[in-house]
Amino acid sequence: LTSLLATSGVIAMIIGLAIQINISNIFSGIVINVERPFRVNDGIKIQLGKVFHEGKVVDITWRTTRLLTDAGYVLSVPNSVASEAVIHNYNYTEELCQSSVNIRIDYAHPPERVEKILLDATLSTDDVLKEPHPTCRFKKFVDWAAEYTILFYVNDYGKKVSCNQAVFKRVWIHLNRAGIVPPVVRQEVQTSQGIKSRSLDEASKPMALLHEMDIFLPFSEEIKTYLSERMRQHRFSEGETVVKQGDVGNSLFVIVEGVVV
Template identity: 25%
Template sequence: MEHVGNISNLLSQPVMKLGNTGLTWWSLLYLAVLTIILLILTGKMQRFIVKQAKTRTNLDIGTTHGISTVVRYLMIGIGFLVILQSVGVDLSSLTIIAGAIGLGLTVGLQSLVSNIVSGVTLFTERPVKVGDRIEVDGTVGDITNITFRATTILTDENIEIIVPNSQFITKKVTNWSHSSPNIRLTIPVTVSYKSDPRQVKELIEDVARKHDGVLKDPRPELIFSGFGDSALRFDLWVWTCDFTRRPLVLKSNLYYEIFERLKAEGIEIPLPQRDIHIRTGVIATTEVAERPESPDASTV
């Protein structure tokens, strides 16, 4: 019992001060337990809000996620202030919060603060949202989660990449589905100079129109883009909604079908060709033979 009393006395000793309030080990333990409970409850509340919004409103998933995240952080902030007050911390002055922020900035938290401010910007201006197909700093994928500090992107390789929110403010961001899920793909095609361009246009546009993943409106269109070194160059423009997140799959499918159709019609897809001109000439070689010197004439 004596040891228990000693441990109890030790845990009751103040270990730090927060403002004018001394915090003991018991206070810190109490603070930690309540904070964990607060995080768990707010997480459950966020999931409940998302579930209710899906069934009772017409909000898209990005808007629902943004609203629920803001509500959760507000509840965490208010709940944490209540917890601090419950352990006796005086909240009448803002010097505690200001001091903590100042200390954080001095020890190198500028990047964290920048990411949080950028996160607030993402939630208010909403240039990107959960479910969008984006490209930022060379990374292409779908946004699966946005927090105040970072955004999670799921790539086509099923790899999750955590991108700091400041990247969305300072870097160029391409959003493929911001205002519409429809995107246009450009598919280059080359054929032999022996081919009839109008026949090629008719055949390839017919292939595109028959593909289920290609939208009928706007209609597919084959553009005659120019004359290459060894082939006629075309660009096939197709619009899609179903393959916004898998554009390479649609391109591959169309290439297969275009190849088979052109082959069946006897239209050649040429290999690169080069004309080589070889210069020929005769190199004349002149051999100069040295003659022996004639002996000196004798004098009579």
């Protein structure tokens, strides 16, 4: 009988604790719905312990709040925890949303040139704000590459993920045109003076540019050859005027490397 009573006491304690936790979550859920620190579809950053998680609120139930994170997984947070956590709601403020992407480049390329190319690619991306100005920093060396971090701002948290993808695409285009190929893990022994990458001159050959541009896709190879033979390369310094609005001319400019404003 004593053992039975002791067991019953443990069960009662467990049930009581479970009920207490659920009641706490329920009341916290009521508080969240009344005070509305965040709503479904809001973009938030929440601190859980020492870790911050960012994402969009997809559901608020009587027990939990579910967050679709930028990494693509669903994070379920008990309402009792969410109600006491430090939360930054991007939809409740005019504050801009900062985003970042990491790019790895073969460390054979000078950092100054790489940073310029990455910044040019970022500035040419739609939805990336020109002010505050994007920045690019060399972050660290890894075993087979140099890692750079691009920081930029968007004015809507909902555009953050799509904007990151757009920046990656623009970076690929600019690196390709600059003759910089993605780094690869090397297992073989190198006996040469280094890895020979595609040069800028090769990447900017007229025929190669014509094949990469959508506007020239409908053209035949004969027409592309005709145009490529008449293309001329020009280099402009930073701040130099390329063309002015209202100028009369019959030329088409193709930007191989850099950005114009």
